[in-house]
Amino acid sequence: MKLNQKSVTSKLYRWFYGTQSMPTNLCPYFWKLVVMWIFIVPMSILAIPNTFIYKLSKGELGADSHEDIWGKFSHGIVFYSVIYIAFCMIIALSYLFIGYEKGTALFTLSAIGFVFWFFWIVGFIALFIKDMTDNDHNDGVVKGFVKAKYNKYCPTIEWSKK
Numbered sequence: 001m002k003l004n005q006k007s008v009t010s011k012l013y014r015w016f017y018g019t020q021s022m023p024t025n026l027c028p029y030f031w032k033l034v035v036m037w038i039f040i041v042p043m044s045i046l047a048i049p050n051t052f053i054y055k056l057s058k059g060e061l062g063a064d065s066h067e068d069i070w071g072k073f074s075h076g077i078v079f080y081s082v083i084y085i086a087f088c089m090i091i092a093l094s095y096l097f098i099g100y101e102k103g104t105a106l107f108t109l110s111a112i113g114f115v116f117w118f119f120w121i122v123g124f125i126a127l128f129i130k131d132m133t134d135n136d137h138n139d140g141v142v143k144g145f146v147k148a149k150y151n152k153y154c155p156t157i158e159w160s161k162k
Contacts, residue, residue, distance in 0.1 A: 001026060001144050005159040008131045009141070012036065016043060027154040030145040088113035089120075 004010065005022060013029075014020060016036045023029040091106060092113025100107040148154055 001155045002158050002160055003141070005161050008127050009033065010159075012040065016040060022157070022159050024156050025154055026141070026144055026148055026157055029157060030141055033141060085116050089116050092117055 088109050091109040095110035100110060
């Protein structure tokens with residue numbers, strides 16, 4: 001089975017697990033992808049402060065940085081916007097369990113959160129479709145895994161670097 005090492009899924013896999021090496025066997029790769037796709041959103045939210053601290057430790061945002069004031073300002077806007085978006089998305093999820101009255105702030109935040117969820121889901125579907133159409137391998141990961149389980153074997157993976 002051939003998979004593209006530069007696909008979105010492969011890049012997310014390396015980022016999520018913090019590794020540069022890719023597995024050579026489909027079975028563990030498939031199950032690690034399942035875990036990754038389940039926890040990618042919380043991991044992304046938790047990684048934001050870590051990324052900010054990493055940049056501070058490298059001196060990229062420190063006092064001796066040559067970045068202009070608008071660059072520093074834009075990092076702050078992006079950071080707080082992401083926190084706001086995550087907050088709205090969490091409020092939107094809580095709306096499914098707790099009904100808010102129309103016209104309240106929580107109702108408005110949940111409506112905004114549902115819009116963000118819509119765009120987030122559509123974006124990931126678009127990335128998945130693009131990833132599936134860009135690869136020139138015979139089977140996808142899920143199809144290859146089902147075939148392997150049905151035939152009771154576990155194929156090796158060849159990674160191309162296109």
